[in-house]
Amino acid sequence: MNKLLPLKDTVKPRIGLYSIGLQAYWNQFPGLRERLIEYGEFIEKKMSTWGEIYNYGLVDTEGEGRNVGEWLNSKNVDLVFCHAATYSTSSTVLPIHQICRAPVIFLNLQPSARINYDQTTTGEWLAQCGACPIPEFSNAFNRAEIPFHVVNGLLGLNYTPAISLTNEITHERKEAIRAWKEISEWIRAAAVSRTLQSSRFGFLGNTYSGMLDMYSDFTMLQAQTGIHIEVLEMCELNQLVSEVTESEISKKMNEVYEMFEISGDSPSDPIAKKPSHDQMEWSYKVAAAQEKLVRECNLDALSYYYHGSPGGEYEKLQSGFIVGHSLLTARGIPCAGEGDLKTALAMKICDILGVGGSFSEIVVVDYEDETILLGHDGPFHIAISEGKPILRGMGLYHGKQGTGVSVEAKVKTGPLTTLNVTQTGNGKLKLIISEAESTNGPTMKIGNTQTPVKFKKHPDEYMTRWFAEAPTHHCAISIGHNASLFEKVGKLLNIPTVTL
Template identity: 35%
Template sequence: MGLYIRKPYAVIGIFCIGLNTYWSQFQGLREAVMDHYGKIKGLLPEDIHVTDAGLVDNYTAAAEANRTFVEAGVDLIFCYCATYSPSSNVLPVIHGLSAPVIVLNLQPERSVDCSQTNTIGTWLGTLSCAGAPEVTAVLKKKNASYGVVTGAIAGDPHVISELHAWCRSAAVAARLKRGRIGMIGHPFNGMMDLYVDETKIYNQFGIYTEFLELHQIKNAMGEVTGELLEECRQFIKDHFALTVSQNAREFEELCKVTAAMISLIREQDLDAVAFHYAGETQGEYKDIIGPMNIVFSALIALGIPCCVEGDIKTTIAMLITKVLAGCCATAELYSMDLENDTCLIGHSGSSDFALSDEKPVLKESEVFHGKSGKGYLTQFLVKKGPVTLLALSEDGEGKYRLIAAEGESIPGDILMLGDTNARVRFPIPVREFMDRWCMAGPSHHSSMAVGSWVDMIRKTAVVLGLELEVICP
C-alpha cells in the first residue's frame, strides 16, 4: 500500500493575447505567435494541471476563456503577451476570479536582430514588452494580485526558474484551498496569540478545520491492518535512532499510534494537524500522548505538517514551507547569545527529517514542561547553512499577514535537552533582528525550513493575497 504521502498540485490557467486585426494584415503573424505560445507551455513543470484557454484576441474569446478558467477552478493564471493587445482582452478573462495573474513579458529571443527585422509584421512577431505595461496598469486599477516574468522564451534559465517558482507558489494555494486541518484538542490555555477564528481562516485560505477527539485515535488503533502496522514499524526503525530504553510493548504502541494517525488522516482527508491535550494522561490516553512527538515527526516526513500547542496559524505556515521547501518545523526564539551575535531557535516536540542529515536523537522525558503527561522528545540536528523563518500573523483589523526572515545555521553549542534547536546568525545584529521581529507582531511560534526561501515566499504572498513583511535580508 505504501505510507500516506500528500502531494500538492495546482491548476494553472494559461492564455495568450494578441490583436485580431493584425492577422489579416500580417501574413504568418498568428502562426508565429501560436508557435511561441506552444514553446512557453513546454517550459512549465510536469507536476501541475494546465488549463489552456488558447488565443484571446477579442471580447468573445475573452469571455469564453473566463468560463474555462471558472470551471477549472484555477489557482493561478499565466497571461502571455505575444504581441501588442488591448487590455480588453485581459480584464474579461479574469472577471470574478480571485486567482493571481502572472504577466509573461517574454520575447522569442534574447535580443532583436534589427538588421533582419525589416517589416512591421516581423517586428510584431518579436515584440512583447509594448503590451505588458497596459496589462499591468489595468490589473493595478482592478486591485488584482499580479506579477511579471520578463525575459526570453529561448535559452533563458531565469524564465524557467520563475515559471516553476510561480507554479510552486500556486501549489501552496491549491493545498490550502482544497485542504483540511485536523484540530485535536485545543490551543494551549492562555496562549492568546495562537487563538483563531476558524471561519476567518476558511474565508481567507479556503482550508477547513476538522475538530477531532482522542477517542478517534484510540478507536483507529484497534482497527489498523497488519500491512500498515508493519510499514510503520519499518519506517520508525529506518528513520529514528532508537537508543532509548524501550520495551517491546512500548515500541508496539508507538507503531500502533502512528498507523492509527495515518488511518485517521486518510479517512478525514487531512493536509495538516494541530494538537494539544491538557487532560488526564494516566488513564486510557497515556499510550497515545507519550509517543506523539515521534508520530508527528513521521507524519511531517510523509507530507503532513503537525504543530504542537494547537497552533493553527503556525500549522498553516508550516504547510507553506513544506510545499515550498520540502521542510517545516515549529520554531520559537529560545535564547540570545549577545556575545556572539546569534540566537538559539527551535522547539520541543516533533520536527522534520529534512532539517537534518542525521537520525534524530530520542529522549524520554518524565514531564512535558507546561503540559500534562510524559513521553518521547525528538531532537533533530539542524543542517548548517541558510535557514528561513515564516510566521503567519493577524493584525488589529483581523487581517492575516506573513512575516519572514533569513539567517544561517552555524556551528556552535546548542541545547541538548531533547529539543530541536539551532544556532542562527542573521545578516543584521541579533538585537536588531529581535526588535524588528517582535515589532512585526508574530505569534511566539513560526515555521523554520532549511534553505533561502524569501523570494519564493514573496511570490506565495502574491498568490495568497497577503501582505508580507521581510525582516531580513
C-alpha cells in the same frame, strides 16, 4: 533523508494560459501568427513541470477575449498567465479578466536578447515587442481595479525558429533564468491556494492554556484560507490505540529504526536518557493509531495538545505523540504541537512547496556566534534533518504532563527561511518571513530539536524587528531561501506579508 511515501498525492494547480496579438497583423506579415503560437506552446510545455496547464492559444479580438474568460472559468483555473507575444489592444485583454477573476500574471518574455538591427523587418520586430502593450494593460487594469503582476525577461528558447532573423537561444542567459524562476514560483504558490481549499486540518485536544497568541477563530481560518478544521477527540484516538495489532506495531518499529537513531543517556541532562523498551513500544503503538486517525478522518495536517490529569489515561496517550507525529510530518501531514493551528498552516504551506516546515520557537541566543537557536520539544520534519534525528527518553516533558520519547534533531546546514503565520488585532492572518542560514554551531543534548540560525542582522536587531510584527511565538523552518516564493503565496491568498 525521507524515505517514507506521502500519505496523500500532491495537488497540482490549474493554470490558465493564452497569448495575445492583433488580428490586423496576420495578413500583413505572413508567418507571424504561427510563430507566436509556437512561442506559446513552448511556454505551455515548460510550465507543465509545475501544474496542469490550460492553453487557449492566441487571442486577437475583443470578442474572442470574452470567449477566453468563459473558457478559463470552465477550467476552474487558479492563476492565469497572459503571454504578451506582440502588441494587442487592452480591449482584447481586459474583458478576459472581468469575466475570469483568477489572479493574472503578464509575461513580457522577449525571444531574443538583441534584435538584428541591420536585417530586422517590421514583422520581425513585432515578434519581439511584447513589452509594448504592457503599459496599456497596466493602465486599463488599474482603472478597472483588477490586480496584476508582470514577469519581465527573456523567453529562454534553446533553439532559433526558422523564421527568425536573429539568435533566439537564450535559455542560459540570466534574464531567462530569472524570469522562469519567477514563473515557477507563481505556479508553485498557486498550488498552495489550490491545496488549502480542499485541506482538512485536525484539531485534537485543545490549545495550551494561557498561550493567547495560539487562539484563533476556526471560521476566520476557513474564511481566509479555505481549510476545513475537523475537531477530534482524544477518545477517538484512544479507541484506535486499543485496536492496533502486533503487525502494525512491528511495521512502525521498522519505520522508526530506519528514520531515527536511538540515543543513549544524555551526557548533560538527567531527565534525557536512553528510551526504555516500554517507552518505545508505546510510541510504536500510538504512531500506528495516529496514522489510522489521519486516514480515517482524511486529514492533511494536524494541530494537537492535551494536558490531562496526572496518571490519567489520556496523559499516557499524549506521552507517545512525538514519534508518530514526526513520522506523519515526514509523510506530508504536518503536525503542530500546543494546539497551534496557525503554525500548522505555516508548516503545511512549506510542505506543499516541498521545502519542509519544522515546528520551532526561540530556544536561546548564542551571542558568541551571533545565532539564535530555534527548535521545540515536539515533532520534527525528518526530511530536512542534518543526519538521522535522535530519539531520547524523557523523564518529563517540561511544562507538560507525562513522560515519553522525544526527538533531538537539527535542520540541514545551509540556507533556510522561517515562516510565521500570525493574526492581527483586526482578525486578519499575516505572514512573517525571514531568510537566514542554518549553521553547524553547538546544540544541547536535552531531547529537543535545535537549529543554530544566523539571520542577516545581529540577533538583538533581528528580534527587535520580529517582535514588532507581533508574531505567533512558533514558526515553521523551511530549507532554502524562499522569501520570494512565500511572498507570492501571500499575494495569491490575499494575506498581508512582511519580509524581515
